[in-house]
Amino acid sequence: xxxxxxxxxxxxxxxxxxxxxxxxxxxxxxxxxxxxxxxxxxxxxxxxxxxxxxxxxxxxxxxxxxxxxxxxxxxxxxxxxxxxxxxxxxxxxxxxxxxxxxxxxxxxxxxxxxxxxxxxxxxxxxxxxxxxxxxxxxxxxxxxxxxxxxxxx
Numbered sequence: 001x002x003x004x005x006x007x008x009x010x011x012x013x014x015x016x017x018x019x020x021x022x023x024x025x026x027x028x029x030x031x032x033x034x035x036x037x038x039x040x041x042x043x044x045x046x047x048x049x050x051x052x053x054x055x056x057x058x059x060x061x062x063x064x065x066x067x068x069x070x071x072x073x074x075x076x077x078x079x080x081x082x083x084x085x086x087x088x089x090x091x092x093x094x095x096x097x098x099x100x101x102x103x104x105x106x107x108x109x110x111x112x113x114x115x116x117x118x119x120x121x122x123x124x125x126x127x128x129x130x131x132x133x134x135x136x137x138x139x140x141x142x143x144x145x146x147x148x149x150x151x152x153x
Contacts, residue, residue, distance in 0.1 A: 028099030030149030039094030
């Protein structure tokens, strides 16, 4: 999509053009701040959902964790994964690249397998579930921060 603008001749051209040029960096600043807030909110929500044992509907089994036999309830397919060792939770990350992009993901070696599923494991789209749940908050953060940035004096 291409955006453009036409300014016709008049006394206010110089003032108008200067004001419009000032909007661009302020807009990007607002998007960056909105992304930072949204990213922090995504991380909080994912960690909360990973640790919500009452919401898990998968099978219950015994497994060793650091030498101790513990009872664990897994998540069901389609649910946010159930945390076990804490490795997945520790590897959650957000990276904001200025006002251009926000990356939300997990660097645990099995994160992709959980998110997309495999022949061994049905998918547990934890990141996707979080993004879906956080859509309204993301819109709110971006709208608020862009508005503040472009209206600041």
